[in-house]
Amino acid sequence: MSTKASRTAARLMISPAVLLLLGWMIVPLAMTLYFSFLRYNLLMPGMESWAGFENYRYFFTDPAFWPAMRNTLVLVGGVLMITTIGGILVALLLDQPFWGQNIVRLLVLAPFFVMPTVSALVWKNMFMNPVNGIFAYLARVLGLQPYDFLTQAPLASIIGIVSWQWLPFASLILLTALQSLNSEQMEAAEMDGAGPLSRFWFITLPHLARAITVVILIQTIFLLSIFAEILVTTNGGPGTASTNLTFLVYMQSLLQFDVGLGSAGGVVAIILANIVAIFLMRMIGKNLDA
Amino acid sequence: MGRIMLENVTKRFGDVEVIPPLDLDINDGEFVVFVGPSGCGKSTLLRLIAGLEDTSGGRILIDGKDATDLAPAKRGLAMVFQSYALYPHMSVRKNIAFPMRMAGIPQDEQNRRIEAAAKALNLTAYLDRRPGQLSGGQRQRVAIGRAIVREPSAFLFDEPLSNLDAALRVGMRLEISELHNRLKTTMVYVTHDQVEAMTMADKIVVLQAGRIEQVGSPMELYKAPKNLFVAGFIGSPKMNLLTGAVAAQHGAATIGVRPEHIHVSPTGGAWKGRVGVSEHLGSDTFFYVEDTGLAETITVRAGGDLELYHGDTVWLTPDPARIHRFDDQGLRIA
Ligand SMILES: Nc1ncnc2c1ncn2[C@@H]1O[C@H](COP(=O)(O)OP(=O)(O)OP(=O)(O)O)[C@@H](O)[C@H]1O
Ligand SMILES: [Mg+2]
Numbered sequence: 001m002s003t004k005a006s007r008t009a010a011r012l013m014i015s016p017a018v019l020l021l022l023g024w025m026i027v028p029l030a031m032t033l034y035f036s037f038l039r040y041n042l043l044m045p046g047m048e049s050w051a052g053f054e055n056y057r058y059f060f061t062d063p064a065f066w067p068a069m070r071n072t073l074v075l076v077g078g079v080l081m082i083t084t085i086g087g088i089l090v091a092l093l094l095d096q097p098f099w100g101q102n103i104v105r106l107l108v109l110a111p112f113f114v115m116p117t118v119s120a121l122v123w124k125n126m127f128m129n130p131v132n133g134i135f136a137y138l139a140r141v142l143g144l145q146p147y148d149f150l151t152q153a154p155l156a157s158i159i160g161i162v163s164w165q166w167l168p169f170a171s172l173i174l175l176t177a178l179q180s181l182n183s184e185q186m187e188a189a190e191m192d193g194a195g196p197l198s199r200f201w202f203i204t205l206p207h208l209a210r211a212i213t214v215v216i217l218i219q220t221i222f223l224l225s226i227f228a229e230i231l232v233t234t235n236g237g238p239g240t241a242s243t244n245l246t247f248l249v250y251m252q253s254l255l256q257f258d259v260g261l262g263s264a265g266g267v268v269a270i271i272l273a274n275i276v277a278i279f280l281m282r283m284i285g286k287n288l289d290a
Numbered sequence: 291m292g293r294i295m296l297e298n299v300t301k302r303f304g305d306v307e308v309i310p311p312l313d314l315d316i317n318d319g320e321f322v323v324f325v326g327p328s329g330c331g332k333s334t335l336l337r338l339i340a341g342l343e344d345t346s347g348g349r350i351l352i353d354g355k356d357a358t359d360l361a362p363a364k365r366g367l368a369m370v371f372q373s374y375a376l377y378p379h380m381s382v383r384k385n386i387a388f389p390m391r392m393a394g395i396p397q398d399e400q401n402r403r404i405e406a407a408a409k410a411l412n413l414t415a416y417l418d419r420r421p422g423q424l425s426g427g428q429r430q431r432v433a434i435g436r437a438i439v440r441e442p443s444a445f446l447f448d449e450p451l452s453n454l455d456a457a458l459r460v461g462m463r464l465e466i467s468e469l470h471n472r473l474k475t476t477m478v479y480v481t482h483d484q485v486e487a488m489t490m491a492d493k494i495v496v497l498q499a500g501r502i503e504q505v506g507s508p509m510e511l512y513k514a515p516k517n518l519f520v521a522g523f524i525g526s527p528k529m530n531l532l533t534g535a536v537a538a539q540h541g542a543a544t545i546g547v548r549p550e551h552i553h554v555s556p557t558g559g560a561w562k563g564r565v566g567v568s569e570h571l572g573s574d575t576f577f578y579v580e581d582t583g584l585a586e587t588i589t590v591r592a593g594g595d596l597e598l599y600h601g602d603t604v605w606l607t608p609d610p611a612r613i614h615r616f617d618d619q620g621l622r623i624a
Contacts, residue, residue, distance in 0.1 A: 182373065182375065184371045184372075184373050184375040185375045185376075185377065187342050187362075187369075187371070187375065188369070188371060188375035188376075188377075188436075189377075189388070190342070190361075190362050190363065191340060191341075191342070191362045191363060191367070191368065191369050191389075192363065192388050192389035192392055192436070192440070193363035193389055193392035193393055194363075194388075194392045198392060202377070202388070203377060206377075206379040206380075207378075207379070209379075
């Protein structure tokens with residue numbers, strides 16, 4: 001695509017798709033923006049009136065707002081950290097030749113296919129439950145007091161559950177990147193006197209940089225809007241200990257039927273997502289350049 | 291010092307014996323070339339010496355010390371790979387510095403060696419580029435630079451020039467030969483290009499299916515090939531191999547005559563034939579002569595000004611002193 005004619009043709013060809021996508025995005029965004037400036041409660045239909053920035057003021061001064069903000073960032077950061085570091089380790093393991101490699105790779109991928117609600121339920125009832133859970137059982141076997149994960153460390157527990165779901169994704173992407181590493185490069189490094197750790201640090205990790213960037217960017221998009229896991233396990237509690245921004249918007253708009261307030265929250269979430277995106281692209285986006 | 295001895299070295303991949311027991315002695319300062327057809331085990335042998343593959347049997351001695359189970363880095367050898375194997379995310383300078391960095395050599399000594407290597411290899415202008423921004427020949431020189439700075443006791447090259455175009459190949463061939471003359475370090479060089487083998491080597495090792503067919507200087511191999519395989523492999527164009535009555539006349543099962551040892555005449559000679567394809571190179575002309583009744587085609591080399599074309603009748607006369615005779619086992623008859 002280098003000649004002028006082919007570039008023009010390419011633009012013409014993709015323009016319908018771009019316009020459609022734009023419409024698809026702009027309409028809901030515009031409506032959300034519009035609603036966020038209305039006093040609009042579903043319990044009093046037909047009473048909508050202009051509210052100015054009042055919804056935003058309510059949202060920002062909500063005692064749950066700052067905790068939700070903090071929880072969102074901790075959740076995203078925690079899961080990213082666990083899945084990238086864990087993903088690299090798992091990918092390194094899976095890259096070793098061993099018997100039954102294909103089946104193990106398939107099994108590692110399995111958590112990704114489990115619906116978030118289901119996996120959260122499984123974790124809540126079968127693993128973390130202080131009476132019936134496996135962890136509680138293990139604790140009793142060891143003579144310890146069972147730990148009530150979801151009450152005593154709700155955010156950490158949710159980070160654990162979400163990490164478990166996303167680890168396969170990270171591992172898989174990193175594994176394919178690992179497999180594309182030229183083996184002669186590794187051998188050259190070996191001849192150059194680099195031990196296993198140096199080889200990992202100087203050869204493997206730089207080679208993985210692009211894949212790690214992709215993993216972080218894609219996961220961030222999804223992690224900013226984690227919802228089902230929280231709804232199923234802790235319902236945002238105790239208090240606001242595990243409420244993130246998405247969950248706060250849900251509580252505002254759906255539990256209190258306040259569309260205006262919810263929309264304002266949605267807009268705030270969009271702004272936060274963009275801030276995070278800019279921040280990330282600044283930090284690691286250069287890895288994506290060839 | 292870089293004396294490498296292989297004693298009964300074998301290599302098996304699973305059940306397949308790629309290298310049957312093999313002995314080889316590489317002297318200090320020698321330029322040894324492994325040649326052989328594709329898949330004959332040249333790379334495997336080189337990787338065994340480098341330590342990148344474990345031997346299945348036998349011993350490898352480097353400077354008299356048993357290195358069979360030594361890690362690659364501990365053998366004091368440097369290797370240049372066919373794909374160059376440069377580190378893509380490091381600048382040329384960092385690539386060259388990498389082995390010294392791993393060895394913990396002080397920074398100023400590192401810089402001194404980098405500058406020296408860059409100067410010798412014409413890389414000074416490119417030190418801050420990444421490998422991706424270099425041409426094939428430049429990458430090859432970086433790979434050689436990375437090998438030089440370690441000051442190894444021997445260099446191992448695995449088809450280092452096969453990714454380069456013909457002109458560049460000739461240039462790099464000279465550079466590597468020059469490097470060898472200057473450093474006087476042992477070099478083991480794998481190629482299947484027999485021009486490289488003939489021009490660069492002090493000693494050629496001809497391999498077939500993991501076996502050594504003959505070891506000797508290029509001229510020894512050219513003048514006295516031990517068997518039919520070496521006779522056919524060394525020399526370009528290939529030696530003409532004739533069987534049957536002509537061979538029997540010389541008391542052999544097969545005789546071989548090189549194209550350059552056959553006299554061509556349009557008027558008279560020992561064997562009559564008809565010119566098939568003729569390749570006029572200017573300096574030389576190669577004729578592929580058919581219908582001699584001796585072999586499908588006989589290749590001959592003549593001077594550049596012999597004007598014979600497709601379909602012309604020619605007479606060929608072999609130089610009797612340069613006829614190679616082989617018995618029915620394919621071995622040379624002295
Ligand atoms: N890792 C391996 N596992 C099994 N067989 C192998 C392995 N590596 C090489 N071989 C086999 O060993 C034989 C020799 O291979 P090698 O790479 O040494 O050939 P080569 O002489 O270098 O050929 P080329 O000129 O094409 O590079 C080949 O038949 C090859 O199929
Ligand atoms: Mg090879």
